[in-house]
Amino acid sequence: MYDYKFSDVNLTTWALFRLTCSAMQKVAERKLAKLGLTPEQVDVLWICRDYPDTLIPAEIARLISREEQTVTGLLNRMEREGLLKRVPKRKGKPFTEVKITDKGTEAAGAGVEVAMSLITEIMSILSAPEHEELQRLLQVLQRKTAELLQVELVLKDYSLEETITAPR
Known part of the structure; x- marks a missing residue:
């Protein structure tokens, strides 16, 4: 695994999070493939x-x-x-x-x-306090992504063509 450090802290955190999730998924795939x-x-x-x-x-x-x-x-x-x-x-x-x-x-x-x-x-x-902190941080990210998904769902239901062709 690489130690990613980007000039943008958001990108560094995003890359670390995505790569960690991907690695955990890969380990799970390999272990479960045996079954x-x-x-x-x-x-x-x-x-x-x-x-x-x-x-x-x-x-x-x-x-x-x-x-x-x-x-x-x-x-x-x-x-x-x-x-x-x-x-x-x-x-x-x-x-x-x-x-x-x-x-x-x-x-x-x-x-x-x-x-x-x-x-x-x-x-x-992870220690118990580290679990609590990680869970707290993940819940913050979960709420934000849920908010963005809701916006996306609302936009999917909204017809852009109707807006463009509607009389002014």
Whole structure:
């Protein structure tokens, strides 16, 4: 890994944050690949196993911060592998439900065990006060990005063409 230092403190922090996240993702990918799983699959299996309510694809997308079409592709692959099944809409149920299979529950157990071991290994180098400070700082960044995402969603819903062609 490189020690990035840029003249702009924002860029240095951004690069360090992105590279650290990328490296942690890569480690998780390598560890979980030994089980034939991806981090995204483990996220979905973990949610399907432990979520207290009925799950639908849109809720899974929200929980893992992915676009719905990305989750649909992931669910298609996981269903083909027998890790989960989708139960079509039924009377009184307006949405397709996602259910974990026995094979998926077994894979979730192994995947979550590997993920938790990795999380503990990486995060245990921080002291309790460092965890609190990091969480506080990440929450600040999370609020700002949520604000920017909301602005983006509002702009997507707003038709620029209507504004341009509207009579003056």
